[in-house]
Amino acid sequence: MVLQKEKVVVKNLYKIFGQKSDRAFKLLEQNFSKDEIFQKTGLTVGVKDASFTVYEGEIFVIMGLSGSGKSTLVRLLNRLIEPSAGSVIVDGKDVSAMPHNELVKFRLKNMSMVFQSFALMPHLSVLENTAFGLKLAGIPEDQRNQRAQEALEQVGLNGWEHASPEQLSGGMQQRVGLARALAVDPDIMLMDEAFSALDPLIRAEMQDELLTLQEQHKRTIIFISHDLDEAIRIGDRIAIMQHGEVVQVGTSDEILRSPANDYVKSFFKGVDPTNILLASDIVRNNHPTLIITKGGNIRTAQEYLSNSDRDYCYLLNAEKRLLGVVSTESLRDAAEEHSPSAALAHAYLQDVATVNLDDALTEIQPIVASSPCPVPVFNEKQQFKGVISKSRFLRILHKPEQIINQVHEA
């Protein structure tokens, strides 16, 4: 990965809810659990020793079950909830130490937020809602309306400016919420379960929309979710929270390959593996290959194939580039048509599809399904790395854990 600029650095962040939180710190030092501390003191440990770094321009997903402290954590970042200890450093400035008036300015300029329940102002129109942050910043009306209008266009809501939020469907309301966050043109967007209240179809649509927006203009997005599919779909990196602790941070791939504990592993149980696994995870070099330096004829290939129990043979040149694919059938037809000593090129199968090592399984699924032969896989230098057969692919769909475990062992 390219070395990226650190945007948000969270260091040893704690949040203890309740009076006299010092008592909880003492117990935390003695390794008491969240539940034990609650029983002893009545204090709730919301976030415990969270440390992570978010890089500029990435979508960083904070994931966990309800009660894991993820919504608290995101509110500690803009201090909607005051941290009990630790620091949040944005662009080198310590947000957790800012005096209140500076904090207000910081929120005005650097961070905006999208809420699970939309949190639109019922007394304002769609346009006024979108311009809300700009109005707070004291931007003149015609200017802020123009920027709000642009933001509404970005989320596909032009024509609805003068409607009241209540007239809109859930999905549209959250588009307004998104437009409101975009209108202030923040470097950082906090999204607290932004799409969780939407039905699955609309949710997927909004996720795509967010990715499209992200392509147009890279922002740093910190996205809270309890849905792993969502995290994998939109997250560049994922932090997994459990009982107020960040238990693992990494790309979905890294976390899948080496989950930190059973809790993390359990998240991945129901996951559709085709989203995470790549062609490189399931490629096998179990088909015969012939490296042809000069010519080569049909007969030798026929002999070679009959010695293996496979139907297809992959012909490569010295640089391991693919010359063609032959099958028992194509070799027999070519031998009848021409002669057994004719050049192999006569027996090549037409239109053989190929895939790359770093293609996701979702992408290669239709290719594998429609290809007559196992699909050859190449690395970035176009070198042959093996094949993926239909049966291999189906087995993964059927028993993903098995494959994932194999991946782990390897």
Added chain:
Amino acid sequence: MFSLDIIPLDESIIPLSEWISDGIDWLVLNFRDFFQLIKLPVELTLHGITQGLTALPFYIPILLITLIAWKASGKRLALFTLLSFIAIACLGLWEATMTTLAMVIASVVFCGVIGIPLGVLAGRSPLFEAVMRPCLDAMQTTPAFVYLVPIVMLFSIGNTAGVLATIIFALPPIIRLTCLGIRQVHPELIEAAQAFGASELQVLFQVQLPLALPTILAGLNQTIMMALSMVVIAALIGAGGLGSPVVLGLNTLDTGQAAVGGLAIVLLAVILDRITQSIAKK
């Protein structure tokens, strides 16, 4: 056996009533100027409104209020207002009605000016509300007759003293409902405003107050109704207006006179109630 006979039951051993009387006497003696100063803005406001309503030829206030009723609600209320005022004028109660209206308006203005900020404070600070609540309970449940005497002693008698008594009586609902309105604003909306960089004042004026407005207006409606009902009682301390014929009727057992005064109060109440409710609904 130990006897409880030391508690006499029929005479007080704690002379609270004497203490209170002495306290009021002390206040009157030492702080009369201060209380006169409090009275001044109320007096000026009341005077201005009364002048405004009575100096004009009678048909102008009628047309004005009818117009307000029409704008706020519609033709039906406008017609009712017009007929009611003509009826009141025909009953010979025009001047008394205008005096009462001026007293109600003056009390409500002061209730709003005092009550809305107090309600906002109570809505935003649980501690302030905890202190405020018993005071409001006392204001609402103490029989008005109890505080009429000290009011007379501190502010003397007349319309202004009547308005002051009315303010005490009519203040609680506007405070309570403003507080409720502020409390009812969904916390996530406040969070959203803060997340976008709203200052405390911006949260108050751009989120909390606009969203609490319907509830505040409901409180204002209640305050108006209570102010009207206080008018009769205020007549006991020499306030003029529609209370006078009622009190006079009571004293002389003149049922007719009391009933006519009562009818005018009811008509005025219905008009003010419908107008403020219609405004609150918008």
